[in-house]
Amino acid sequence: MSAAADAGIVVVGASLAGLRGAEALRRNGYAGRLTLIGDEPHRPYDRPPLSKHVLSGELAPDATELPLLVALDADWRLGHAAVGLDRVARTIRLADGAVLAYDRLLITTGAQARPWPAASSGALANIFTLRGRDDAAHLRAALARGPRRVLIVGAGLIGCEAASCCRDLGLPVTLLDPNPTPLARSLGTWIGGVIAECLKDSGVAFHPSARVLRFEGDASGRVVRADLADGRTIEADLVIVALGATRATDWLRDAGLMADAGGVTCDGACRVLAADGTTCPDIYAAGDVARWPNPLYGGRLVSVEHWGNAVAQGAHAARNMVAPAEDQHGYDHLPAFWSSQFGINIKAVGLSEGADSVAIVQGSRASRRFLAVYGRAGRSIAAVSFDQARWLPAYAEAIMAGSPYPPIRDASDQGRFATREPGFPPPRAASHADEARHV
Missing domain, CATH: 3.50.50.60 (FAD/NAD(P)-binding domain)
Known part of the structure; x- marks a missing residue:
């Protein structure tokens, strides 16, 4: 033995x-x-x-x-x-x-959490990541001190939720992302554009397609600004790095x-x-x-x-x-997540990666209350709702069954809809300065 x-x-x-x-x-x-x-x-x-x-x-x-x-x-x-x-x-x-x-x-x-490299001034004071309980406690204490300008790098779920929270606290916020819209890699730019509109309406200064090269600090070693790849600088006395994990x-x-x-x-x-x-x-x-x-x-x-x-x-x-x-039983879980930000409850099922089409099948993009379905090669692979989750369980069942895209037509509260490309950004090599991992 x-x-x-x-x-x-x-x-x-x-x-x-x-x-x-x-x-x-x-x-x-x-x-x-x-x-x-x-x-x-x-x-x-x-x-x-x-x-x-x-x-x-x-x-x-x-x-x-x-x-x-x-x-x-x-x-x-x-x-x-x-x-x-x-x-x-x-x-x-x-x-x-x-x-x-x-x-x-x-x-x-x-x-x-993926940290900002110390070689690019990631060791400066007041640069935070948010993954664990202690991270949240330290960041909460820093936000309670009332920073003049919060800079968030990465517009994935964590970055957007943090931006929403900071605005609720009345703090000025700038949000940078290497992609054209928030959540572009998980939802595509067409749906992600809805979040961009929410950012604007809430007073967040959103800079799409922006890459941070380095942070600069003052004589005391506290962060004061970010230098961007296009030559611009963004003033900030608190930075949240939300570049995935x-x-x-x-x-x-x-x-x-x-x-x-x-x-x-x-x-x-x-x-x-x-x-x-x-x-x-x-x-x-x-x-x-x-x-x-x-x-x-x-x-x-x-x-x-x-x-x-x-x-x-x-x-x-x-x-x-x-x-x-x-x-031994096989594991066939259908992924699902939710997020609350800018007064909107977002819920999603399935994996949208590789989708070649998307359609809003309930509600409307303009109202910011809708349900969108993603398809790939004629099959439904994912769905996301913005304050419109009534039909989401039905679409989850259709995705698990491998139903055609889109799987549900002529529902009682369903209008006419059209299919379009989701607008996912092209893949590129990940680095600390240009790629956020979105879930």
């Missing part, structure tokens, strides 16, 4: 996916030793409120802790990140030097797994793949960090940074971890 045979199951990543996965282990009858490892000192907490209610001051950072839905009887190892994995010895090395054995392993380390996989660098900044590659049952493509039967992954072949999109490898996926995939991986090898 190996040294790890009685070590039980270890969950690396005290996240939403990790917590719900641990709870699912108990619900599925696992009664053995259970250990949860987290790099932050906090118990698992909810991230969506951080860029909304926490920044606004409506919610204290420590009020975001997730409830325990099942009695875990677990050993919590918080505040010490995993820094290495030895698959042969079945051990995990922590930052404090501790070495923990495991019998089975669930990886739920999630993602980390990279998956937290550095600790797996020498583990011999298919793991990189884009995630940990899994098979359809959430089992992690070794570098040679073989399955690791004792290691699973779930949540933001997992990259798996989604059968709803032709088996294409996808990774999804959405709340619902973290919950569902954590539970699915846990179920498979305690099931026999011959009873």
Whole structure:
């Protein structure tokens, strides 16, 4: 018997996916030793409120802790990140030097905010990222001091939500993005243009197709302006860098797994793949960090940074971890997300990447109350609603069924509609200065 045979199951990543996965282990009858490892000192907490209610001051950072839905009887190892994995010895090395054995392993380390490089003055004071609870607490304190001008770099979900929150607080805001509109890479420029109109109406100074080269500071080391690639300068005494995230996989660098900044590659049952493509039967992954072949999109490898996926995939991986090898279930989750910004509730289902057409099938773009459907090669692949979610569940079912595009015609409250190109920006190599990763 190996040294790890009685070590039980270890969950690396005290996240939403990790917590719900641990709870699912108990619900599925696992009664053995259970250990949860987290790099932050906090118990698992909810991230969506951080860029909304926490920044606004409506919610204290420590009020975001997730409830325990099942009695875990677990050993919590918080505040010490995993820094290495030895698959042969079945051990995990922590930052404090501790070495923990495991019998089975669930990886739920999630993602980390892409920082601005120190070489481009990213080490100046008052430059923030927003990913974790401490990030939100520090940023909230800085916003409460009343900066003269907030500059946000990146108009994805986090950047737009932060801009909306800052305007609600009465703070002057400038928002820069390398793309022609906000959310261009996830919604396309035609739908993204609606957000651009909202930005303008709310008083946000939006600069599309803008790239920051560097930040400049004063004698005290505090940021005072940004230098743009086109020669312009933007004054700011507080900067929020919202350029997406990279998956937290550095600790797996020498583990011999298919793991990189884009995630940990899994098979359809959430089992992690070794570098040679073989399955690791004792290691699973779930949540933001997992990259798996989604059968709803032709088996294409996808990774999804959405709340619902973290919950569902954590539970699915846990179920498979305690099931026999011959009873491994495939994971076919339909991605979904929501965002609240500028008084609009945005909800989306599916993956719009690769869409060649889009149509507003309910409401109108002019009213900013509508439901739009995305198609690819004649099939419906995604849908998004702006304050018009009544039909969204029906479109979600149609997308999962692989229905033609658009799948629903002649609905009782549906007018005439036309199809057009979504307007996705062309792909380009990512860098800190010109590319935001949008979800």
